[in-house]
Amino acid sequence: MQKDIQNSNAPSGANGYSNTTATLALAKASFRSIMRSPSAVVFTLAFPLIFILVFGFLGGGGTHIDVGITPGSDVNNPVIGMMEKTGMIRLVKDKTKAEFDKLLEKGNVDAMIDVHRKVNAPAYSVNVVYTSASRDKGGILKSVLNNLFYDKTLKPSVAEIRESTITGREYKTIDFILPGQLGFSLLSTGVFGTAFVFLSLRQTLVIKRFFATPVKRSSIVIGEGIARIGFALIGALFIILLGHFFFGFTLIHGAVTVVNMLLLATLGVIVFMGFGFIISGIAKNESMIPPISNIVTLPQFLLSGTFFSIEAFPNWLQPISRALPLTYLNDAMRKVAFEGLGLWDVKFQIMILLIWGIGIYAVAVKVFKWE
Amino acid sequence: METPKAIISVKNLVKKYDDFVAVQGLSFDVYEHEIFGLLGPNGAGKTTTLEIIETLRDKTSGEITVDGFSVDKQAQEIKQIIGVQLQAAGYYPNLNLVELIELFAGLYGADIKPMEMLEKVNLQDKAKAKYKALSGGQKQRFSIATTLINQPKIIFLDEPTTGLDPQARRNLWDLITEIRNAGTTVVITTHYMDEAEQLCDRVAFVERGEIIALDTPDNLIDQLVNSGFERKKEVKKANLEDVFINLTGKEWRE
Ligand SMILES: Nc1ncnc2c1ncn2[C@@H]1O[C@H](COP(=O)(O)OP(=O)(O)O)[C@@H](O)[C@H]1O
Ligand SMILES: [Mg+2]
Secondary structure, three states, rough: OHHHHHHOOOOOOOOOOOHHHHHHHHHHHHHHHOOHHHHHHHHHHHHHHHHHHHHHOOOOOOOEEEEEEEEOOOOOOOOHHHHHHOEEEEEEOOOHHHHHHHHHOOOOEEEEEEEOOOOOOOOOOEEEEEHHHHHHHHHHHHHHHHHHHHOOOOOHHHEEEEEEOOOOOOOOOOHHHHHHHHHHHHHHHHHHHHEEEEEEEEHOOOHHHHOOOOOOOOHHHHHHHHHHHHHHHHHHHHHHHHHHHHHHHOOOOOOOHHHHHHHHHHHHHHHHHHHHHHHHHOOHHHHHHHHHHEEEEEEHHHHHOOOOHHOOOOOHHHHHOOHHHHHHHHHHEEEEHHHOHHHHHHHHHHHHHHHHHHHHHHHHHHOOOOO | OOOEEEEEEEEEEEEEEEOOEEEEEEEEEEEOEEEEEEOOOOOOOOOHHHHHHHHOOOOOOEEEEEEOOOOOOOOHHHHHHHHEEOOOOOOOOOOHHHHHHHHHHHHHOOOOOOHHHHHHOOOHHHHOOOOOHHHHHHHHHHHHHHHHHOOOEEEEEEEEOOOOHHHHHHHHHHHHHHHHHHHOEEEEEEOOOHHHHOOOOOEEEOOOOEEEEEEEEHHHHHHHHHHOOOOOOOOOOOOOOHHHHHHOOOOOOO
């Protein structure tokens, strides 16, 4: 009744209507609705978790061992020749000592080898440095070398093998897989979720009913956005914590790393939601959403380093990979999580995401439909 | 009787959809605290007219004021003092009735208790149900509840009884009458004449976008009778609907 009296007395214009209240009411409603929608939960959580489980248990796929040859090492000797023949060992040459040290520390090379002819003797001395960042592969290399050492043809020429281990960070499969899955989860939530919601709100005339209230269009978009981002962040946090506590996902700076990852996730979802707005505008009905969304998500799923490092792709594919926004989100996530970089250190990746965001929203504003 | 005050005034309203003229120069006033009926067959232009007054569609030409506010310049003010039931509208998916009412309370900036709103339309037992799970009559009652959230001066009901069974229809008439008795002006569209005769203080007949008659149901009937009209068959004291209601009972069925 209070309200009525106010209304009749107010001249015109503002009589206490709050856009914030309206926006938050929408965010709350939308969030409740998302939490009860099976498809949203499946896309955001179940899907990435399955991949994380699979890869978490399978461990690192095709085994090859990257062995760096210490600068100054003898290269034309039977030891290195035999190592090459195993087919399992990839030799990494032509890098400086400093570069090798970094690679070794991160586990990007699994060991360093240094071979020298012993003074006054025909035999060689082999010096191997392993890294704790890659214990599994170090172990394999060790047994390979032991076999070589006892190999009859080599035996006379190898005098000794000296081994040592440096401590580096252990880079596990999960450290690669989890950020990729997280990125993909954000992409699906942003694209599918947003596209479905806005198309269905438009088609079922929910939005039309909203327009009969004093709510602003911006409140509708922002309210939905808040709910979607909130949901995506809860999903992200869940994935990160599960990965950390059950699969040993590396969080170098602990909580700070998590916060940085969530900030990146927020930027990611906002950018990806733009695709969703566009798709909701061009799709004529709900059955058109999955195919159109897949055009956006599948290439990124495959080419943005979700499963494999994009360096593993053929050269002609790499420029495509490097054009996709998810590539940069994944990249930034990995750098922040594993290498412990701050957000400022991944400013290049953030900038590319922002450029994508501006482009996407420029299109979204043009093609988005309210009715 | 004192002269009634017009709360809605429509003058020469024209609406074209491309070349098609859906509304051709409508003029009428709706008085404060009355139940005003727009009657006419499907496609007559009732929904179009209503939605233009509700500021949901643009008009081609004409002048409309709602409680002194112009639809052209003061749409926002109008939205705050009206309640709207659309002929076809959905509600936010996956939410129950209480949550939907909370959402609308937020959208209107109204401070209400959701359960009280549901009680007004006798849906308190369905508080935790989803809109989709309601019967036709319950859906319409819920829609009416959402129109009352901002304590509006006027509510617009677009064919609220279409598709309902006789009990649900009568039940809705009672509800609408209560709302009017509480001081709210009601604008309703229907193509059931018995409903208009029972419910409306004044009715306008709309045909192909034009008003062909506007008066109280009594006056319209009297005019016809005075012109010498007679029903072919002697009217009995009851009709088949009365029999149906009498046999099945008047209580709510949902
Ligand atoms: N958005 C629209 N575009 C084109 N024609 C429309 C549109 N809405 C309604 N019409 C046409 O305008 C006429 C009046 O429609 P409407 O106002 O819905 O009638 P009623 O509510 O009386 O059944 C109909 O012929 C309908 O086909
Ligand atoms: Mg209609």
